[in-house]
Amino acid sequence: MDHHSQELLTASEDGTGRLWDLRSCKSVQCFMLSSSTGASVATITNASFHPMTPHLIYMTSGMQVHRFDTRMNRVIHPTSQCSQLIESPGGSDASKKNSDDGDENELNGMSWNKQGTKMSLCDDSGMVYVLNMDTMMTSNASDEKSSTTMGAIGQVVCSFRAHENICIGTQLIKNDIQLLSAGLDYKLSLYSVNQKNMDVGRKSIWTLPFQTMQLQDSVLSSKSRMQKQINNPKQLVNPPLLQCMAVSNRYDNRVSVGLANGKCALLNVNKDLSSMVVGTIDAHSYILNQMQFIDQSDKTMLFTCGYDNVINLWDVAQFYAVEKKGKTTSSTSSSSSKKKSKSSNKAHPLLIWSQQFPESTKTNRAHIECFKASPSTSTVLVAYDKTVAILPYNMN
Numbered sequence: 001m002d003h004h005s006q007e008l009l010t011a012s013e014d015g016t017g018r019l020w021d022l023r024s025c026k027s028v029q030c031f032m033l034s035s036s037t038g039a040s041v042a043t044i045t046n047a048s049f050h051p052m053t054p055h056l057i058y059m060t061s062g063m064q065v066h067r068f069d070t071r072m073n074r075v076i077h078p079t080s081q082c083s084q085l086i087e088s089p090g091g092s093d094a095s096k097k098n099s100d101d102g103d104e105n106e107l108n109g110m111s112w113n114k115q116g117t118k119m120s121l122c123d124d125s126g127m128v129y130v131l132n133m134d135t136m137m138t139s140n141a142s143d144e145k146s147s148t149t150m151g152a153i154g155q156v157v158c159s160f161r162a163h164e165n166i167c168i169g170t171q172l173i174k175n176d177i178q179l180l181s182a183g184l185d186y187k188l189s190l191y192s193v194n195q196k197n198m199d200v201g202r203k204s205i206w207t208l209p210f211q212t213m214q215l216q217d218s219v220l221s222s223k224s225r226m227q228k229q230i231n232n233p234k235q236l237v238n239p240p241l242l243q244c245m246a247v248s249n250r251y252d253n254r255v256s257v258g259l260a261n262g263k264c265a266l267l268n269v270n271k272d273l274s275s276m277v278v279g280t281i282d283a284h285s286y287i288l289n290q291m292q293f294i295d296q297s298d299k300t301m302l303f304t305c306g307y308d309n310v311i312n313l314w315d316v317a318q319f320y321a322v323e324k325k326g327k328t329t330s331s332t333s334s335s336s337s338k339k340k341s342k343s344s345n346k347a348h349p350l351l352i353w354s355q356q357f358p359e360s361t362k363t364n365r366a367h368i369e370c371f372k373a374s375p376s377t378s379t380v381l382v383a384y385d386k387t388v389a390i391l392p393y394n395m396n
Contacts (some may be wrong), residue, residue: 001049008381009057010388011047015057019070022390031068033061045106051116058153060107063087063123065131065221068123084153086121086129109169113176119154120170120179126169128181130142130193131156156392158193160202169245173252173269178205180255180269182245187210188257190269206273210240215263215280226291246291246302254320256302258288264304268317273313278318279351284308292373294395301352301379301395307367313353313393353393357384 001008001022019029033042042061043067049231050056054068054396067082086107109122131154141238162170163183178193189204195357241260248254253270262284284306293300300317357368366385373380373393 001372001374005377005379007054008372008388009047009049010383011059013043015042015044015061015370017044017047017057017068019057020388021301025390029070031057031059033059033066043106045070045108045116046110048110048112051112051114055258058110058119060102062122065110065153066182067120080167084122084151086156100304103114104159108167111169111171113172118176120172122162122167122170122181126161126165126167126183126185127159128162128167128191129156129170130158130179132378144343160191161204162189162191163187164203168242171245171247173247179265180245180247181255182242184241186241187238188242188245188255205301208267208273208276209261210242210265213240215240217276230312243288244290246293248293248300251361252319254293254300256291256293257289258283262286262288262289262306262308264288264291265304266302266316268320278329279316280318281314281350283296283314284310288312289368290370292371294369294373296375297302297393303371303373303381305371307370309357309359309367309369309384310316311355311357311368311380312351313395315350315352317351355382355391355393357382 006022006024007028009017010020011017015033016032017033018027019031021028023132033044042064044056044059044061046060047355048058050058057068057070059066059068065084065086068244105124107123109120112118113122116135119131119133122132123129133154162181163185165184167181167183170179172179172193177192179191179193180188181191182188186209188208188210190206191202191204239260240263242257243260245259246258247258252270255267255269256268257265259265262282264281264283265277266279266281268278269276271278281302281304283301286306286308288304288306290305292303292305294313298317300320302314302316302326303311304314306312358366369383371380371382378394378395380391380394383389
């Protein structure tokens with residue numbers, strides 16, 4: 001959604017993106033992508049408004065980033081897009097096929113810094129890219145047609161291999177000098193990105209290996225426990241593969257990691273590794289695929305969404321209660337860290353809102369693809385079964 005929660009941007013595997021007016025629930029603009037691999041359509045993997053310039057939208061397909069100007073015609077054809085191919089520092093390895101399954105490599109995640117001056121991307125090979133963005137675009141369609149050259153969107157100032165498997169998400173933090181990345185190699189890592197060079201073998205500041213961590217279950221509400229027992233009682237054997245990551249917009253040390261076993265780990269990345277995980281939510285009975293923090297005054301909420309076709313809203317403020325007094329620095333003594341760990345273990349998430357969508361059947365494989373919550377309107381938009389549902393939610 002845009003800043004005013006009046007427009008919605010959607011993208012599809014059919015190679016088109018659409019801009020919707022949420023007041024009329026009608027499509028007002030269509031964007032068409034061209035395929036660089038010879039396929040009939042270009043599958044769109046990410047779509048986003050520019051954080052500070054909402055008339056600019058960005059999409060990814062394969063290893064390309066595309067930019068469109070919504071001030072142009074109602075239907076924007078591929079000749080009017082500005083595209084850039086993202087390549088690894090070692091050559092063109094990033095655009096080659098994935099050696100694991102033979103599929104073409106593609107960009108999985110796209111995130112912005114708050115100012116919209118930097119973009120971070122990640123791909124199937126575990127590579128991470130940081131771009132300095134150039135948002136200068138002409139409003140003249142004819143000029144735009146003549147400027148569809150590769151490398152016209154941003155300058156890749158930093159790229160490195162962060163994971164041994166697919167990287168599923170990244171986020172710039174700490175005034176854009178550090179980057180969090182999560183991957184299917186079970187690892188959450190923090191890297192320094194203030195060095196403007198290409199370094200495939202860059203070492204992380206720290207790495208949190210989830211395959212060796214013992215995450216304790218938090219107390220479940222009766223409703224959540226019933227969902228877990230009825231919906232999918234056999235799913236609890238899934239390994240703790242990292243599936244998604246969320247970072248608070250207000251406090252970038254507040255991080256949530258969603259796992260394939262349905263659990264959600266809450267972290268304070270300002271702490272040392274031994275006490276970084278401040279809480280765990282047994283959130284879903286199936287794979288967790290998306291999360292979003294909602295920070296309002298003294299409230300800290302977390303939306304979670306899973307392939308069990310459930311979207312939940314949790315009150316997680318008590319896990320970060322120590323930060324309300326301004327004590328956001330990591331503990332320096334073992335005794336103080338023990339006290340904090342004990343207090344965090346006593347905290348339990350509160351499920352304050354939940355919505356169940358129809359379950360998949362043999363003839364209907366529909367599940368929740370993604371969602372976007374709007375605190376200003378207290379609504380959440382959910383993409384389910386080729387449709388977008390607008391639901392009101394209550395934080396009280």
